[in-house]
Amino acid sequence: MLDQSNAEVIAKAMKPFAAGNDPDVVFESHSHWAVGHVDGFSVRVNRDDEITDAFRTYHDLSERLAGYSILDESDYSEREHDATLDNLADAAWRLKSLYELPGGWESDVYSWLSDKRPGSVENRDDRGGYPAEGDLREAFDALRYERVED
Numbered sequence: 001m002l003d004q005s006n007a008e009v010i011a012k013a014m015k016p017f018a019a020g021n022d023p024d025v026v027f028e029s030h031s032h033w034a035v036g037h038v039d040g041f042s043v044r045v046n047r048d049d050e051i052t053d054a055f056r057t058y059h060d061l062s063e064r065l066a067g068y069s070i071l072d073e074s075d076y077s078e079r080e081h082d083a084t085l086d087n088l089a090d091a092a093w094r095l096k097s098l099y100e101l102p103g104g105w106e107s108d109v110y111s112w113l114s115d116k117r118p119g120s121v122e123n124r125d126d127r128g129g130y131p132a133e134g135d136l137r138e139a140f141d142a143l144r145y146e147r148v149e150d
Contacts, residue, residue: 001079001124002069009071010061014041017054024054083128084121085110092136100146112139 017025024044031037045055061071070076088106089096102108113121113131117138121129131139 001083001123001128002076005076005079006065006069006071008075010058011041013041013057013061014054017043017057024052043144080128081110084130085128086125087128087130088136091131091133093138095133095140098148099140099149101140102145105143105145109136109139110142112143114116116142 011027014025014027017023017042018027024047025041027039027041034082043054043058044052046052064071068088085106088109092101092109110121113129113135117131117135118137120131123129
């Protein structure tokens with residue numbers, strides 16, 4: 001997620017330099033049947049013996065990354081949140097048949113876990129939080145989700 005977030009920020013910053021007939025940035029996508037594909041861009045460094053604004057912008061972003069690994073905290077945080085919501089549904093695969101879960105339960109459970117068991121929704125592997133079944137069961141019970149009768 002971090003790479004995707006930073007790539008999005010960089011792409012947005014480079015986009016203005018990709019306009020026109022002779023741009024200083026060219027977005028590229030290369031693929032090969034054996035190794036997959038790579039998306040990126042080429043940047044003109046020098047034009048008329050002057051460093052281009054495109055390269056200055058890219059260099060500035062690189063310098064920021066060298067100092068701190070996240071270019072846009074808000075974007076990365078949103079990606080973490082969305083991934084954790086997706087992970088909640090996956091982590092609860094066994095419990096879903098034991099409870100009657102209302103629509104949108106993932107957001108309610110996320111909020112409860114964030115307040116009561118924040119470590120369970122903490123992003124540890126750049127894939128979002130993934131709570132344990134016991135934490136989910138506790139959240140379901142605390143939120144008074146009805147248990148399915150056998």
